[in-house]
Amino acid sequence: xxxxxxxxxWIYQGTSATMSLTGVLHKDITIECSxxxxxxxxxxxxxxxxNNEDVLITxxxxxxxxxxxxxIKDEGNTFFVTISRLTExxxxxxxxxxxxxxxxxxxxxxxxxxxxxxxxxxAALLHPALQxxxxxxxxxxxxxxQQSFVMTELSDDHLQLxxxxxx
Numbered sequence: 001x002x003x004x005x006x007x008x009x010w011i012y013q014g015t016s017a018t019m020s021l022t023g024v025l026h027k028d029i030t031i032e033c034s035x036x037x038x039x040x041x042x043x044x045x046x047x048x049x050x051n052n053e054d055v056l057i058t059x060x061x062x063x064x065x066x067x068x069x070x071x072i073k074d075e076g077n078t079f080f081v082t083i084s085r086l087t088e089x090x091x092x093x094x095x096x097x098x099x100x101x102x103x104x105x106x107x108x109x110x111x112x113x114x115x116x117x118x119x120x121x122x123a124a125l126l127h128p129a130l131q132x133x134x135x136x137x138x139x140x141x142x143x144x145x146q147q148s149f150v151m152t153e154l155s156d157d158h159l160q161l162x163x164x165x166x167x
Contacts, residue, residue: 018108023086025115030082033096033107039076042099050095050106057081086113 023029033043043059059074073080083090094109 018110020110020112022112022114023083023090025086025088025113027086028082028084029086029111030080031094031096031109032078032080033109034078035096035098035105035107036077038098038105043072043074043079044097044099045070045072045081045094046097047092047094050097055097056094083111088113 021029021031031045033045035041035043044055045057046054047056048054057068057070057072059072059079061072069084071082071084073082079096081096091111091113094111096107096109098105
């Protein structure tokens with residue numbers, strides 16, 4: 001019985017999904033992070049190893065000043081993180097995290113920053129891992145298929161990412 005508990009805890013810790021996306025230099029990008037059973041949990045966004053010092057913003061800081069580099073909007077099982085005024089240094093691996101009893105859950109975000117934008121929609125593939133939680137994408141996002149997300153240009157200063165996560 002104790003071996004089963006250890007195995008279940010290891011699987012729970014490893015549940016995550018990976019998404020790759022592209023942002024445009026000097027523009028803003030909003031990332032949608034969805035997790036099940038996370039309505040009242042603290043959400044956070046971090047870069048790198050995701051230790052305490054790597055956390056960029058949490059849902060405790062939802063009402064940060066508008067000039068901040070990072071902002072977060074908590075909508076229960078889904079939260080949105082905006083990175084403002086992208087620089088080349090913003091490229092890298094980020095994590096959408098949810099504080100849980102036991103082990104936190106994460107979704108990996110790999111951000112590439114390019115110098116120019118095209119007016120056409122940019123699509124990239126979402127690589128699902130052992131994902132236990134999901135929330136369907138919000139309108140008016142355009143779902144391509146169950147394993148993809150679409151990044152659409154909303155204005156010259158803002159990009160929105162809509163992700164479809166697998167169960």
